[in-house]
Amino acid sequence: MTEDEKKLLQAKHRLEEAEARDRVRERKARTRRLIQEGAILEKVLPQALHVELDKLEQFLHSKFN
Secondary structure: OOOOHHHHHHHHHHHHHHHHHHHHHHHHHHHHHHHHHHHHHHHHHHHHHHOHHHHHHHHHHHHHO
């Protein structure tokens, strides 16, 4: 393997690692946002804790559509 091939392979791996870090960062941001939104929903509608998810979804659709 030539020096140029090694450098190209290293650059490819660095790019793959950066993309993987971005995916992890995006996933963590989404998880945080979903948790925050769920907490707001529970705060505004405490009865939501005792409702099945599909019924909660139907309720929210009926209120906002």
